[in-house]
Amino acid sequence: xxxxxxxxxxxxxxxxxxxxxxxxxxxxxxxxxxxxxxxxxxxxxxxxxxxxxxxxxxxxxxxxxxxxxxxxxxxxxxxxxxxxxxxxxxxxxxxxxxxxxxxxxxxxxxxxxxxxxxxxxxxxxxxxxxxxxxxxxxxxxxxxxxxxxxxxxxxxxxxxxxxxxxxxx
Numbered sequence: 820x821x822x823x824x825x826x827x828x829x830x831x832x833x834x835x836x837x838x839x840x841x842x843x844x845x846x847x848x849x850x851x852x853x854x855x856x857x858x859x860x861x862x863x864x865x866x867x868x869x870x871x872x873x874x875x876x877x878x879x880x881x882x883x884x885x886x887x888x889x890x891x892x893x894x895x896x897x898x899x900x901x902x903x904x905x906x907x908x909x910x911x912x913x914x915x916x917x918x919x920x921x922x923x924x925x926x927x928x929x930x931x932x933x934x935x936x937x938x939x940x941x942x943x944x945x946x947x948x949x950x951x952x953x954x955x956x957x958x959x960x961x962x963x964x965x966x967x968x969x970x971x972x973x974x975x976x977x978x979x980x981x982x983x984x985x986x987x988x
Contacts, residue, residue, distance in 0.1 A: 835879035835880065835881060836879075836881070837881035837883060837886070838882055838956055839883055839901075841954055842953075843868060843884040846952065847882065849952055850952070853923070853924065856872060857870060865883075866883065869881050902958075904947065906961055907960050907962050908962060927949045928947075928976070937962070937976070937977045938974050941970050941972040941973060941975065941980070942970035943968065945963045946964055946977050969983070
């Protein structure tokens with residue numbers, strides 16, 4: 820079978836991502852107890868735990884204490900901090916932030932300022948807040964916004980986005 824389309828034409832989403840962690844149990848505590856993700860599977864021998872994001876079978880997050888992709892014995896080879904975003908519905912943004920803060924998560928905007936006010940990327944548009952896991956991986960809550968893309972405004976606060984778009988609260 821031949822096609823003129825690129826592989827991207829058939830991709831429907833991102834199913835899994837993996838992070839290297841320094842201490843599997845510490846990271847499991849964070850992702851399970853603080854974030855509330857559902858444990859899908861833990862393999863003690865391989866020092867890996869998998870979590871479901873958005874429900875069983877939807878998206879998987881793998882936490883590897885000893886990643887198979889790391890070479891050598893230098894711990895720095897195994898611990899490269901990564902970034903990914905959890906997608907949430909905009910209507911749940913306030914509740915998501917409140918739940919995270921109740922569990923001791925410090926939220927920051929795109930510019931690194933401690934705040935509960937999301938940054939908005941005009942080119943998407945989407946509202947985002949950032950935080951770190953115990954290993955320093957940069958995690959994000961991202962909520963797609965209704966309305967027209969506004970790439971010319973760059974990155975602004977949600978309050979500024981609403982003002983520019985004359986959106987009601």
